[in-house]
Amino acid sequence: MxxxxxxxxxxxxxxxxxxxxxxxxxxxxxxxxxxxxxxxxxxxxxxxxxxxxxxxxxxxxxxxxxxxxxxxxxxxxxxxxxxxxxxxxxxxxxxxxxxxxxxxxxxxLADLVGHEWGLNYRVRGRHAGQDPLLFLDLRNARGWVKQHSAGKRVLNLFAYTCGVGLSAAAGGASAVCNLDFAEGNLAVGRENGALNPQLAPMEFIQSDYFPAIRQLAGLPVSQRRGHKLPAYPRLEPREFDLVLLDPPAWAKSAFGTVDLLRDYQSLLKPALLSTAEGGVLICCNNLAKVGLDDWREQVLRCAQKIGRPVREWQVLKPADDFPSLDGQPPLKCLILQL
Ligand SMILES: C[S@@+](CC[C@H](N)C(=O)[O-])C[C@H]1O[C@@H](n2cnc3c(N)ncnc32)[C@H](O)[C@@H]1O
Missing domain, CATH: 3.30.750.80 (RNA methyltransferase domain (HRMD) like)
Known part of the structure; x- marks a missing residue:
């Protein structure tokens, strides 16, 4: 063999x-x-x-x-x-x-359907992007959201194909808002919604993260000196009871840089501010070279500093189909009770 x-x-x-x-x-x-x-x-x-x-x-x-x-x-x-x-x-x-x-x-290569936690998901072996349409190591986080979203206003940041939003809708959320700048990814999110017609409809915001989250958090959208910002959708400030922040490792846009190694704080701060008092923020970091302990300390310090201290936190690990020899899986998820 x-x-x-x-x-x-x-x-x-x-x-x-x-x-x-x-x-x-x-x-x-x-x-x-x-x-x-x-x-x-x-x-x-x-x-x-x-x-x-x-x-x-x-x-x-x-x-x-x-x-x-x-x-x-x-x-x-x-x-x-x-x-x-x-x-x-x-x-x-x-x-x-x-x-x-x-x-x-x-x-x-046809349009197929897969299932997770009893929900239907669009499966496509090839599409415009490189990655599969559902990230499997986030399954436990989607399960947690499904169990804890009854009656909650849920915000799914960097929503991709909206699996977290769908889980929240299935868990009985009172409102679900998915935010991503890629129309193609949100279109799959819409398909996922249509594949589960028993669920309440979700909201989709196509926008860059930085201007969107700053507006939702009631912060000004500032432009760097000498750099005119491209147009962006206008949003009213809004609070959410359950927020999921699962950004890519690195991405640059006209509005800012997503950089999970050097600057998690600029993603985290406005996400914390748009989470209601007593609400929950689930934040993730999928960069293997960032260790859980250091990152968690950074996250807790940042929350303290901006006056949104974390009352309780919990680590959510991927399931055993993502074994890790050293007990340090690349995808780290923290559930923060504010
Ligand atoms: C790794 S995926 C996130 C996975 C997702 N949270 C999930 O549940 O499967 C990264 C997503 O971030 C989006 N993205 C990257 N940079 C962005 C930005 N500046 N603003 C909004 N979305 C962004 C991409 O379009 C992509 O859908």
Missing amino acids: SSLNQALRAALDARQQLLSELHAQGTDCYRLFHGSQEGAGGLTVDRYGPQLLVQSFHHTLERDALLDLHGHIERELGLPLLLVYNDRSQGNSRIDRRDPVYQPSEAA
Whole structure:
């Protein structure tokens, strides 16, 4: 047996209990192989409902190894899965769309539906962006939001495809507002809403984070000297009972820089100010090189400094389909009770 097959076998064995729990809770989207921690760095294998998504980030997988892996998983799970192989080892994590190793079938690339916590999510093996439409390591945070949002006004910042917003709507939130600057991502959020017609409609704000959150928090939107700001949607100040802040590691726009290593505070401050007294802010940092303890201290200090001290905090870890050998998963989530 190849070393990859051995590693895969161990990964599937370790997940037996978790997979039955996930299936019982209405989830069929999960990571089956987390290569960096399970013996094949740069390789991930995810199930998204009817689809099996294999991604390689360091080296291209050979065709035989890919087909072996697919067959192995279908046998272990006892179901057919539509294979998509996204080789992202070429640079900038871009998918090699020439598909020299494996051509996914039309059915595998069609619009599909996956499930998580009993909700329907759009699944697409290929789309304009590089990443899958649902980040699986945030599942526990979505579950927490679903359990704690009854009657709450919820703000989902850097909403991407609005999974957190959808979870809040499913949990009985009184209002859900999703904010992101990418229309394409919000469009998938709208599709996700339409795939769950029993839920109350959500609100979508397409805007850069900085002007939007500053207006919601009642702060002025200032321009740097000599730099005229592009147009941005005008918003009234508003408070929320539950806010989720899950930004990308780094992004630059005309309004500011998202930089989770050097400047978490400028994202955090206005998010804290738009959270109501007694409310909850869930903040995340997915940069592996930022340690949980240091980052948590920074977050607590920042809250204290701006007069919104944290009464209680809790760490929310990704589930066991994202094992971490050193107990320090890249995605860190803090639940702050204000
Ligand atoms: C890593 S995803 C966030 C994941 C998301 N929280 C979730 O629940 O899956 C990053 C998102 O941030 C958005 N984004 C990046 N910079 C932004 C900015 N300056 N203002 C608004 N959205 C931004 C991107 O469009 C993308 O949807």
